[in-house]
Amino acid sequence: MFLPRRKSTVFALACCVAFPLWYFHYLQPLLGPSLEYNQHQPNPPQRVPGPAAPPLEAPAQEPINDHDEKGTLPPIVPSTETKPSVHSVELSEHYPVSSLISIPTGTPVILPRIQHTFATETQKEKAEREERLTAVKQSFLHSWGGYKKHAWKEDEVAPIAGGHATTFGGWGATLVDSLDTLWMMGLKEEFEEAVKAIEGIDFSTAKLDQLNVFETTIRYLGGFLGAYDISGGKYPVLLNKAKEIGNLLYGAFDTPNRMPVTRWEWAAAKKGTTQEASESCLIAEIGSLTLEFTRLAQLTKDVKFFDAIQRITDVLDEQQNKTALPGLWPVIMNAKRANFTYTGFTLGGMADSTYEYLPKQHMLLGGLTEQYQRMYEAAMVPIQTHIFFRAMTPDNKDILVSSGVRVNETTNVKVPDFEGQHLGCFTGGMVGIGAKIFDRADDMKTARQLVDGCIWAYNHTQTGIMPEIFRMVPCNDEKCEWDEGRWLKVVGTSTDTNQQVFDGMTDEQKGSWVAENRRIPRGFVDLSDRRYILRPEAIESIFIFYRMTGEKQYQDAAWRMFTAIENHTRTDIANAAINDVTLPKPPKDDRMESFWLAETLKYFYAIFADPEVLSLDEYVL
Numbered sequence: 001m002f003l004p005r006r007k008s009t010v011f012a013l014a015c016c017v018a019f020p021l022w023y024f025h026y027l028q029p030l031l032g033p034s035l036e037y038n039q040h041q042p043n044p045p046q047r048v049p050g051p052a053a054p055p056l057e058a059p060a061q062e063p064i065n066d067h068d069e070k071g072t073l074p075p076i077v078p079s080t081e082t083k084p085s086v087h088s089v090e091l092s093e094h095y096p097v098s099s100l101i102s103i104p105t106g107t108p109v110i111l112p113r114i115q116h117t118f119a120t121e122t123q124k125e126k127a128e129r130e131e132r133l134t135a136v137k138q139s140f141l142h143s144w145g146g147y148k149k150h151a152w153k154e155d156e157v158a159p160i161a162g163g164h165a166t167t168f169g170g171w172g173a174t175l176v177d178s179l180d181t182l183w184m185m186g187l188k189e190e191f192e193e194a195v196k197a198i199e200g201i202d203f204s205t206a207k208l209d210q211l212n213v214f215e216t217t218i219r220y221l222g223g224f225l226g227a228y229d230i231s232g233g234k235y236p237v238l239l240n241k242a243k244e245i246g247n248l249l250y251g252a253f254d255t256p257n258r259m260p261v262t263r264w265e266w267a268a269a270k271k272g273t274t275q276e277a278s279e280s281c282l283i284a285e286i287g288s289l290t291l292e293f294t295r296l297a298q299l300t301k302d303v304k305f306f307d308a309i310q311r312i313t314d315v316l317d318e319q320q321n322k323t324a325l326p327g328l329w330p331v332i333m334n335a336k337r338a339n340f341t342y343t344g345f346t347l348g349g350m351a352d353s354t355y356e357y358l359p360k361q362h363m364l365l366g367g368l369t370e371q372y373q374r375m376y377e378a379a380m381v382p383i384q385t386h387i388f389f390r391a392m393t394p395d396n397k398d399i400l401v402s403s404g405v406r407v408n409e410t411t412n413v414k415v416p417d418f419e420g421q422h423l424g425c426f427t428g429g430m431v432g433i434g435a436k437i438f439d440r441a442d443d444m445k446t447a448r449q450l451v452d453g454c455i456w457a458y459n460h461t462q463t464g465i466m467p468e469i470f471r472m473v474p475c476n477d478e479k480c481e482w483d484e485g486r487w488l489k490v491v492g493t494s495t496d497t498n499q500q501v502f503d504g505m506t507d508e509q510k511g512s513w514v515a516e517n518r519r520i521p522r523g524f525v526d527l528s529d530r531r532y533i534l535r536p537e538a539i540e541s542i543f544i545f546y547r548m549t550g551e552k553q554y555q556d557a558a559w560r561m562f563t564a565i566e567n568h569t570r571t572d573i574a575n576a577a578i579n580d581v582t583l584p585k586p587p588k589d590d591r592m593e594s595f596w597l598a599e600t601l602k603y604f605y606a607i608f609a610d611p612e613v614l615s616l617d618e619y620v621l
Contacts, residue, residue, distance in 0.1 A: 089203055089204045089244075089247065089248045089251070089270065091248075091250075091251040091254070091269055091270060092272050093251075093254050094254055094274050095254055095255060095256055095258065097258065097304070097307060100303045100304055100306075100307040101303070101306065101307040101310045101311065102303055102306070102307075103294070103297055103298065103303060103306045103365070104365055104366075104368035104369045105368065106366075106368050108366025108367060108368060109366060109367030109368070111363060111366075111367060111437055112436050112437055112439065113436070113617055114433060114436045114437065114547075114548060114616040114617055115547050115548065115611065115615055115616040115617045116547060116548055116549055116550035116611075117550075118550055118611045119550075125552075129555070129608050130608075132555075132559055132562075132608045133605065133608040133609060135562070135566075136562060136601060136604045136605045136608060137185055137605060139562075139566055139570075139575070139601060139604075140181065140185060140597060140601045140605070141187075142570070142574065142575075143157075143159075143574035143575050143592065143596060143597055143601075144178065144182075144190065144597060145574075146159060146571075146573035146574035147174050147175075147574060147592075147597075149573075150162040150163060150164065150573060151163065151164035151165075151174070152175075152197070153172045153175055153197055153200075154166065154170065154172060154174075155167045155168050155169070155170060155171070155172065155173040155174060155594070156173065156174055156591070156592060156593060156594065157174065157573065157574055157592055158573075158590045158591070158592075159571045159573045159574035159575060159576040159588075159590060159591070159592045160571055160573070160576055160588060160590040161590050162573060165591070166207045166208065167593075168208075168211075168212070168215055168216060168219055168220075168594075169206040169207065169208055169211060169216060169220075170206055170207030170208065171201050171202075171203065171206065171220065172197070172198065172201060173219045173220070173594045174592075174594040174597060174598075175194055175197060175198060176198060176201075176219060176220050176223035176224060176227075176241075177219045177220075177222075177223045177594035177595070177597070177598035178194070178223075178594065178597040178598050179191065179194055179195070179198075179223055179224075179226065179227035179238075180223070180226040180227050180230045180598070180602075181597055181598055181601065181602045181605075182194060183227065183230050183231050184230065184602065184605070184606070184613070184614070185605060191227075191231070195227070195235050195237060195238065198224075198237070198238075198241055199237050199241075201241065203244050203245055203248050206266070206267075209265065209266075209267055210263055210264065210265055210266070211252075211263075211264045211266045212262070212263060212264075212285070213249055213252045213260055213261070213262050213263075213264050213285065213289070214262060214284065214285040214286075214288055214289065216245070216249060217249060217288075217289050217292050217293075218288075218292065219594055219598075220245045221242055221245050221246055221249065221292045221293075221296065222291075222292045223598070224238050224239070224241045224242035224245065225238075225239075225242050225292060225295050225296060225299070228242065228299070229295075239299060239300070242296055242299070243296070243300055246293070246296045246300075246305060248266070250304065250305065250308060251264075251266070251269050251270075252264045252266070252269075253308045254269070254275065255275055255276050255277045255336075256276060257277065257335075257336070257338060258308070258311050259277035259286065259311075259312065259315070259335040259336070259338060260277065260286060260289070260308070260312075260335070261275050261276070261277055261278065262277075262278060262281045262282065262285040262286055262335070263278070263281075276336050277335035277336045278334075278335050278336060279334045279335070279336045279337070280332055280333075280334065281332070281333060281334075281335050282331060282332065282350045282351075283329045283330065283331055283332065283333050283340075283350065283351050283354050284331075284349075284350050284351050284352055284353050284354050285350075286312060286333065286335055287312060287316060287329070287353070287354030287357070288353035288354055288356075288357055289308075289309050289312070290309045290312075290313065290357045290361045291357055291360055291361060291364060291620075293305040293306065293308055293309040294306055294309060294361065294364055294365070295364065313361075313371065313372075313375075315338050316329060316354070316375065317371060317374075317375055319338070319339070319340050320375060320378055320379070321378065322340070323340045324341075324342075324343045324345075324407040324409070324412075325343075325345050325382050325386065325405065325407050325414070326382065327378045327379050327380075327381050327382040327383075328345045328379055328382050328383070328387075329345075329351070329354060330342035330343060330344055330345055330351075331344050331345065331346060331350040331351045332344070332350075343406055343407040343408075343409055344404065344405075344406050345382075345386070345387070345404060345405050345406070345407070346387070346402075346403070346404030346405070346421075346424075347383065347387055347402045347404075347424055347427055348402065348403075348404060348419075348420075348421035348423045348424040349421060349423045352423055352424065352426060353426075355376070355379055355383075355430065356426055356430050358372045358373075358375050358376035358379070359372070359373075359376050359430065359433050359434045359437060359438070360433075360620050360621075362376070362437065363437060363620045364620055373438055376434055376438070377438065377440075380431075380434070380440075380443075384446065386405045386414050386416065387402055387403060387404070387405060388400045388401070388402055388403075388427075388446065388449075388450070389401055389403055389416065389418060389474045389475075390449070390474065390475045390480055391418075391420075391453065391472035391473065391474060391475065391523070392472070392473045392474065392475050392476075392480055392481075392482060392483065392486075392487065392523070393456060393460075393472075393482065393523045394482050394484075394522045394523050395482075396480065396481055396482055397452065397456050398449060398452070398480075399449055399450075399452045399453035399456050400446065400449035400450045400452075400453050401418075401420040401424075401450075401453050401472055402420065402421075402424035402425075402427045402450065403416055403417055403418050403419050403420060403424075404416070404417045404419055405417065416474075417471070418471050418472060418473070418474050418525075419469060419470070419471050419528075420453070420457065420469070420470050420471070420472060421468065421469050422454075422466050422467070422468050422469075422532070422535045422537055422538060423468075423535070423537055424537070425450075425454040425466075425537035425538040425540075425541055426537045426540060426541060427450050427541070428447050428448075428450035428451035428453075428454065428541035428542075428544070428545060429447075429451075429540055429541035429543075429544035429545065429621070430541075431443050431446050431447040431450060432444060432447035432448075432451075432541075432544055432545055432548050433544065433616075433621075435447060436548065444548075447545060447548075448545065448549075450541070451541050451542055451545045451554070454466065454537075454538040454541065454542070455538075455542065455557045455561075456523075457470065457538075458538065458557075458560070458561050458564070459557075459560070460521050460522070460523055460524070461521055461581045461582055462519065462521070462581065462582045462583065462584055463532075463564055463568050463578075463581045463582070463583070463584070463586060464560060464561070464563075464564030465532045465561070465564050465565060465568060465578070465581045466532065466538060466581070467527045467529060467530045467531065467532065467581050467582075468529035468530070468531045468532065468533065468535075469527070469528045469529035470524050470525075470526065470527045470528065470529075471494070471524070471525040471526050471528070472523060472524060472525055473486065473487055473490050473523075473525060485508055487511070487522070487523070487525075488507070488508040488509075488510075488511030488512055488515070489507040489508055489511060490511070490525050491510075491511035491514050491515055491520060491525055491526070492505075492506075492507040492508060492509070492510030492511030492512075492513075492514060493507050493510070493511075494525050494526060495514050495518070495526060501513070519582035519583070520582075521582070527581075527582065530579065530580040530581055530582055531577060531578065531579050531580070531581070531589070532565070532568075532569070532577065532578050532581050533577040533589075533591065533593065534565070534569065534575060534576075534577055534592060534593060534595070534596040534600055535595070535600065536595055536599035536600040536602075536603055538561070539558055539561060539562075539600060539603040539604055539607070540599065540603050540621070542554050542557060542558050542561075542603075542607065543558070543603045543606055543607040544616065544621060546558070546607055547607075547611065547615075547616050548616065554607070555607055555608065558604060558607045558608075559608075561604075562604050568585075568586055569588070571588065574592050575592055575596060576588040576589060576590060576591065576592055577589040577591045577592070577593075
């Protein structure tokens, strides 16, 4: 989604990325066996062959600080009058809000410059960059063409068998989510064809009974808003559709405490059934609605959308230092009672974008409240102490990996899992942006180590592609020199070695056998999820860090990644997820999620585009 970075003189709109969460069952050891809500996975794809409580008062707001820096409010594309929608959904409201929280107003703070000042490139450098740019665009056109031929106006294309899958309401998730990429790549005819197609989307009906509010927000509401903003407000139907889906999703907030129902039985709500927030929901799904609803409020001047998400932020703020790991929120929260007693913490799946959105929301609001900066900086203390760890590698590379930790409720001992996730690769970009806009210069080194860690994970598998989930050995001293024996012992004692073949073996010998026969690359302890599902998080952070430093090594790393992904995921129809990155010819899964076109290829394209395309000083990413 493209959102505005509010600054004093130049204003533009940007791609804001949120991260889907698919890993509840893979992270069960972190979450614990007693968790009742154990089905937090996307709705299974439905494949089709081809061819009155008292009104709530707004909480008191903290005063907005005046600033010495002077600037002007950035222009916000006004809401354009359109024909009344025939596809809107009217929901009765049982728990109305009598006093709405307003969007902060005033003179935006002059935010620090983020992007590197690039020198003029040589003809050779330009030719190489443009050759790579063209290759990425051709990959996009291949997958887009397959979607148009086999799944037009459906959620996803089946990239192997053809046909389509219904995963997010059946309203055309790939169609909507890809709009801003089409525009950015200069594919205006394709863009306008897609805009015409979305006019017929009817949000008063859906092919699924339950909606994931977070996923629907980032793919549909974000897709419409991003396309509307990046195209300069020239296509009013996009904002009209954003209002339609925004009004529908607003119904999920109609609970006694105004915390949303994240897995929403929307059809029942449409019939007037009262509802309550869940006693067990993922923190990312409730904490990652901020940007899209704020931008919708800015564009429509309807403050109810900002009020909805600000109430969530205020709960997070109030509880931030009361959790088992003060500063962080656990992966599970009780939204019905607004408490956070669970003891598992991570920046990976189920929590990720709650943290990612803090500095972005600060920029979107023009720095007119210190709340989001304060929450971000409070989180960074335990993140750097307990979540990021330096991993031991055969090449002695100075890298960090973002992992998870569980707090023992009795002893308060923090038990790290030393587990990395592809989803966690967003942290490099987040920390880098936070370093710039919040004047945390030392964090640039941390951002580099995180970005380099994800590149390392790509470079050291058999396919050149990072797995979804893996573990590594933490360093035990400052030098962090490679210790082959220690690595083998950890491998040998970290997997099931109760087989007869291991009789009489030392731990090192077991580790050697496991590494060879289970294809564990040196440096990894295990790969608990060997898939790659076309994810964007690594290339997103690499793009951001390249734009902040201007160091060509990050462009070269991106090209190696793109080449490997294209070689192993391309099908005759589009691109497909793969099941095992340790096999020279990994089997493919018949799935291409919308983020392949909407995010992954967008960032691969942007890193080879002119630096003024998607400038970090004009865009909130």
